[in-house]
Amino acid sequence: MCSKSNSQNIQGHRISELPDAVLCHILSFIPTKYSVRTSILSTRWKSIWASVPNLDFEFEQMSTTWKEEYMSNYVGFFMFVDRVLSLRDSLDIQKFRLHCYYRVEDFSRIVGWICTAIRHNVVELDLCVYSDNIVCPTFELPQCVFMCKTLVVLKVKSNCITYGLPTSGCFPRLKFLDVKVEYPEDDSMEKLFSCCPVLEDLSINATVRDLLVLMFKVSAPELKRLRMTFVSAYLVSKDHEYDISINAPKLENLDIKQDCLSIYLFENFKYLVKGSVDLYSHYEQEWNDASERTTALLEAP
Template identity: 30%
Template sequence: MDRVRCLSLRNDQNYEDLDRISQLPDTPLLRILSNLSTREAVGTSVLSKRWKNLWTDLPILEFQWDIELSFTDLDCALKKVSFKNFVDTVLLHHRAPYLTSCRFAHLSEFDSAQTIAWFSALSTRQIGEIIFDHCHIDVVGRFSAKRPFKLFMIESLSVLDLSSVFIHYPRNKVQFELPNLKTLYLYRVTCFNKDFFKKLVAGCHVLQELSIVSCDFHSLEIHSLTLSRFIISKFAPMDSFILEAPNLTELYLRSEDLLIAEVFRGVSKTNTLHLDYHDKPSELDCENMPWFHHLAHLQFVAYSELKLGFILCMLHHCPSLQNLILHFDKDADKRDWMLPSCPPRCLLSSLKVFE
């Protein structure tokens, strides 16, 4: 018996010597678990007592439904039940008061009420980043004054990423108050509520970066004193577009119907501008070009359809320009690139750097 006990103790000692990673403090171990998927991280609970409850303090949660085309209807139904039980279990036992990131992905196969319920279970936490990817958020008919939908009311939120998301909420019942949101990404977002975007941006008091790509918005109205980076790529026509962002420094445009003059008018007071413009501007846009009296630094990325006349038109309206950087792609049409008879004033007076 003593011999068996000694061998057991020796084996335990050898195991401890080999398993040095389990002897690390919680912080580095949680950092390791954060590089795994949530399902993989939860699976480490069977390794030993040291790992059993470690995942419950994970700072990152990701719930992604993966379905293969080869699944039969029965397989799919069973997989959905298993996935639902997994998410319910994680939300029941997870205890970290602060989440650096939370991601819900490919949940359009699930009822919107289920997705909302899962999110609501986390909405009382402090969350830094929220990502909804291929999800339905239909709050109509499920709104409760006692349990309001809080996606747009999380005080700690700094990054909100909505991709391929359908949104529908009861009019005048959902509040938009995101006082610490600095980054907003919208990709293929569809919303039945026409005032959604206006209210969303109005509730972001410190917004710095805004990206709108292929979204189904009939109108855009942006008023922001803090916005510094704006990306818009839209192919459907809009009824109206209003931009007022005097501190914008980076502007990336790609839109077939968006009047460049309307966009420029909203950033005409800026000092620095990075312009990445893909489409061919019309003559009307150049004729209505606003004046950039404060613009000192301009970086221009020119694509194949951009003509010299448009660039010269803009330079004529930048009397205080000091630094000009031009980039051309390999397909740029240079057939009309001839020296103008009347060069812009900034080229003769204020310009110091030209690349």
């Protein structure tokens, strides 16, 4: 027993003797709430967590009633994020991950967190933000996100975020975009997917209202991989279709998953080497159209 205890102490001391950069790298693989807890281990560990390049905050506990215990956890989470960000000083942030539900009145705090990450030269921004209100007001992604000169990876899943893009200078370094859009509009989607001059990897996951004809264009000169998933909010009808134009001269991989096949128009396809089409639902009224669209899709490249 004593021998085992001594062995564990030796291992613990060896870890503490590692350089700060190595310890920060190790802590970057765990959620921030756990890396902060290492501060109580010893004086050596007291401030290591504050230099970790990755910040990972998650509060996905959702409740239909704001009971005392839930509210306490919710308030504690928001205070924790505020506190951690206030102690970052001038240190850069490599990755900022925020997954949480929020009340409408706390919307401004989330915007503030996002802007703080941008000011700290964030490279990867991963947002999964949902309002507690079913009929929730929307808010625009801060303009600083679009203009960020260090951002390379952007992931957004939300039922409340919209995209009011500036007229120029968007995403100068963004190479990976993964976005989930609920009930998209033509112009907002087209602007978002066509304002990334160096984008190489694009994933689109859209939930679309019934009785909607959705038309938009993806235009990305450096795009190499494109994944598109479209889900109908209700039963697919004859009045429900997507008309999608893709201009990606360097596209190599195309992955399509839909309930009913869209009308596709391809431009400048020269390097496509792999394609996947998954029609996970099929309706009788679409049979004739599906046959024609499938033929057109296979012939296009």
